[in-house]
Amino acid sequence: MHTLPPALPATLLKDLDAVLVDLDGTLVDTLGDFAEALNRMLADLQLPAIDPQAIEQRVGKGSEHLLRSVLDHVLSLAGQAPAAIDIEALYPRAWERYQHHYLAINGQYARVYPGAAEGLAALRAARLRMACLTNKPTAFALPLLKAKALDGYFEQVFGGDAFERKKPDPLPLLKACAALGSTPARTLMLGDSSNDAQAARAAGCPVVLVSYGYNHGRPVREVDADGYVDALSELAPAA
Ligand SMILES: O=C(O)COP(=O)(O)O
Numbered sequence: 425m426h427t428l429p430p431a432l433p434a435t436l437l438k439d440l441d442a443v444l445v446d447l448d449g450t451l452v453d454t455l456g457d458f459a460e461a462l463n464r465m466l467a468d469l470q471l472p473a474i475d476p477q478a479i480e481q482r483v484g485k486g487s488e489h490l491l492r493s494v495l496d497h498v499l500s501l502a503g504q505a506p507a508a509i510d511i512e513a514l515y516p517r518a519w520e521r522y523q524h525h526y527l528a529i530n531g532q533y534a535r536v537y538p539g540a541a542e543g544l545a546a547l548r549a550a551r552l553r554m555a556c557l558t559n560k561p562t563a564f565a566l567p568l569l570k571a572k573a574l575d576g577y578f579e580q581v582f583g584g585d586a587f588e589r590k591k592p593d594p595l596p597l598l599k600a601c602a603a604l605g606s607t608p609a610r611t612l613m614l615g616d617s618s619n620d621a622q623a624a625r626a627a628g629c630p631v632v633l634v635s636y637g638y639n640h641g642r643p644v645r646e647v648d649a650d651g652y653v654d655a656l657s658e659l660a661p662a663a
């Protein structure tokens with residue numbers, strides 16, 4: 425089992441007031457939901473389907489980025505030059521269809537990662553204030569958290585549309601810290617990708633990454649962070 429590196433002091437949780445928790449790839453394995461909603465959307469547009477593996481590498485920078493990247497991928501597979509104009513011409517209908525399908529299946533092809541609820545319970549028991557901070561649209565994040573019985577842990581839920589910019593920009597973290605009445609130095613970011621880590625570093629938040637999520641197809645330990653865990657339950661203080 426991987427243990428926390430020395431860079432993550434055992435006392436880290438004692439030096440915190442708050443925690444910001446990422447959603448996709450950190451709390452919930454949503455790749456099945458992404459695949460189902462994207463492939464239903466692609467079928468509506470009479471475009472070829474996309475493999476979950478190709479989707480996984482494209483998750484993390486929000487739904488608008490995901491959709492453009494998926495359209496670009498399937499158009500090039502279909503032998504069509506991925507001219508920006510094609511994508512932009514398809515985008516409004518793609519977005520409308522994607523939203524429709526995602527909301528219809530939200531959570532049905534997704535599962536909470538082992539140890540995630542236990543980890544959140546431990547953070548709550550440590551009296552830390554908690555917000556969910558995701559690049560997923562708020563309208564997708566709220567029903568997903570509720571469907572997976574994770575909503576009760578969070579005072580606030582900030583989606584990718586909550587602020588002017590998304591992770592890896594530090595702005596969402598800075599605004600979420602302010603909303604929780606905490607300072608970045610005393611607010612831990614828990615995430616799964618370089619987007620979470622870069623945003624945290626730029627905001628001045630400590631950051632711990634899970635090893636099992638979506639990091640654009642790259643090993644997560646390549647990403648600069650204060651620690652890595654194989655399950656959020658590892659954050660529970662040793663008895
Ligand atoms: O929807 C995404 O692109 C990723 O969402 P996340 O920030 O919860 O990982």
Ligand SMILES: [Mg+2]
Pocket residue numbers: 446447448449450484615616617637638
């Ligand atoms: Mg994530």
